Amino acid sequence: MNKSQPLPASDAAQSELSIETVRAAADRIGDAIVHTPLLKSQTLSSIAGAEIWLKFENLQFTAAYKERGALNALLHLTEEQRSKGVIAASAGNHSQGLSYHGTRLGVPVTIVMPRTTPTVKVMQTESVGGNVVLEGETFDDAYAHALKLEQEMGLTFIHPFDDPIVASGQGTVALEMLEQESDFDCLVVPIGGGGLISGMATVAKALNPDIEIIGVQAALFPSMYAHVKGKQMDCGGDTLAEGIAVKAPGKFTSGVIAELVDDILLVEENALENAVSLLLQIEKTVVEGAGAAGLAAVLANPDRFAGKKIGLVLCGGNIDTRLLANVLLRDLARSGRLARLRIQLQDRPGALFKVMREFDEHNVNIIEIYHQRIFTGLPAKGLITDIECEARDRDQLDSLIAALQARGYAVSLVELN
Structure with a gap:
C-alpha cells in the first residue's frame, strides 16, 4: 500500500534531524x-579483503537515492504550498527525483539549470514532469535565479542537501540497511553537499554508537574534507563523480558531519x-562515478578496511552511456587487455609486415594501425607506427613487447594517466 500522505502543518515545521525524524520520514x-x-x-569481498555489502540505490525509479529526501520534503508542504508549486536548482539526480514525485502528487515542479547542462539531463527531468528553466553559465547562476523565482512566483524552494527535512528522507537508506543487516563495522558513504551522509550517520550512530561512518569525496572536489579539517584546498576539474562535485559544503550538513562522521577519504x-568498471563487470550493475565512490575508497585503502564488514551505498546510476564506454575501455587499457604500442620503423617495403608477424606469433589481435611520417623527430626515411591491439592480459602484452625489442625495434607503450 502506498502510505505517502502529507503531514499536518505542525509536523511540517519540525526542523531537526534525528532518528525520530528519519523514522517519521520512512x-x-x-x-x-x-x-x-x-x-x-x-567477489568484491575477496578483492577488497573485507566483507562488502552493497545497497542498490541505483535501482530507484530515477536511479538515485535523491527521491527519498525530495519526496519527504514534498510531503511536508501545506495545501497552499502544494498548489503553488516548488522550485529547485539542480542539474542532477535531485531534479529528477523532485520532478517525478511532484508530478505523481500533483505538485508543479520548476527546476533551474545552467545553460551548460547537457541536453540529456534536461530531457530526463522533463520526461518525469519537471518544468526546466535554463539560466546562467554556472550552478551558482542557476541557484540565484531559482531563489529569485521563489520570491516572484511564491514557490517553495527545496534544497538538494542542506535541509534537515531532506536529510531525514535520505537517512532512510541507513534505516533500511540496518534493518537488513545490523552488525556493520562501518558504512562508507559518498559526500557531495552532505545530505546523504548526515541522514545516514544520524541513524547509524543512534542505533549503534560504535559503528564507524566514513565519508568519501572526489580528490578534485574536497570541499567538505577541507571544511571539516580546516584546510584550504582547491575545488574544480572534470571529475567522473559529478554527482558529488560540490564546491561549497552545506552549512547545516557540515555541522552534522563534524559531529558524527569519523573520517573523510579522498x-x-x-x-x-x-x-565503476568492477561494479559493472562483477555485479552487472551500472553506477555513476559518485555511486562508485565508496568502493573506490575501500579498494584504495586496503589496510584501513581489512577484515571489516562494510556497507556501501551505490547512490546513483545515471551515467552517460558514452562516458561509461570510455571508462570501460580505459579500464581494459590499464589492465593490459587493450594497448597502444608506438614502434619506430624504417620507411621501406615489408617493414610493417615483419612487425605484423610478431603480433601473429604472440596471438595479439590488431585493432587499428596509424602511420606518422611527417610530424616526427625521426629522419626523413623513418616513421612512427601506433598500433592499437587487444591481448589476453598484461603478461601476453609484455611478451610481445619483449620479442619486438629483441628484434631491434624501439617500442614504447602509450600509457594512461
Whole structure:
C-alpha cells in the first residue's frame, strides 16, 4: 500500500534531524520509493579483503537515492504550498527525483539549470514532469535565479542537501540497511553537499554508537574534507563523480558531519573509474562515478578496511552511456587487455609486415594501425607506427613487447594517466 500522505502543518515545521525524524520520514514516504536490496558481494569481498555489502540505490525509479529526501520534503508542504508549486536548482539526480514525485502528487515542479547542462539531463527531468528553466553559465547562476523565482512566483524552494527535512528522507537508506543487516563495522558513504551522509550517520550512530561512518569525496572536489579539517584546498576539474562535485559544503550538513562522521577519504579519478568498471563487470550493475565512490575508497585503502564488514551505498546510476564506454575501455587499457604500442620503423617495403608477424606469433589481435611520417623527430626515411591491439592480459602484452625489442625495434607503450 502506498502510505505517502502529507503531514499536518505542525509536523511540517519540525526542523531537526534525528532518528525520530528519519523514522517519521520512512513512514511518510512508505512504498512510494523502492526499498532497494542490500546484498553481499563475494567477489568484491575477496578483492577488497573485507566483507562488502552493497545497497542498490541505483535501482530507484530515477536511479538515485535523491527521491527519498525530495519526496519527504514534498510531503511536508501545506495545501497552499502544494498548489503553488516548488522550485529547485539542480542539474542532477535531485531534479529528477523532485520532478517525478511532484508530478505523481500533483505538485508543479520548476527546476533551474545552467545553460551548460547537457541536453540529456534536461530531457530526463522533463520526461518525469519537471518544468526546466535554463539560466546562467554556472550552478551558482542557476541557484540565484531559482531563489529569485521563489520570491516572484511564491514557490517553495527545496534544497538538494542542506535541509534537515531532506536529510531525514535520505537517512532512510541507513534505516533500511540496518534493518537488513545490523552488525556493520562501518558504512562508507559518498559526500557531495552532505545530505546523504548526515541522514545516514544520524541513524547509524543512534542505533549503534560504535559503528564507524566514513565519508568519501572526489580528490578534485574536497570541499567538505577541507571544511571539516580546516584546510584550504582547491575545488574544480572534470571529475567522473559529478554527482558529488560540490564546491561549497552545506552549512547545516557540515555541522552534522563534524559531529558524527569519523573520517573523510579522498579518491582519485583512476580509482573511481576502476570501481565503476568492477561494479559493472562483477555485479552487472551500472553506477555513476559518485555511486562508485565508496568502493573506490575501500579498494584504495586496503589496510584501513581489512577484515571489516562494510556497507556501501551505490547512490546513483545515471551515467552517460558514452562516458561509461570510455571508462570501460580505459579500464581494459590499464589492465593490459587493450594497448597502444608506438614502434619506430624504417620507411621501406615489408617493414610493417615483419612487425605484423610478431603480433601473429604472440596471438595479439590488431585493432587499428596509424602511420606518422611527417610530424616526427625521426629522419626523413623513418616513421612512427601506433598500433592499437587487444591481448589476453598484461603478461601476453609484455611478451610481445619483449620479442619486438629483441628484434631491434624501439617500442614504447602509450600509457594512461
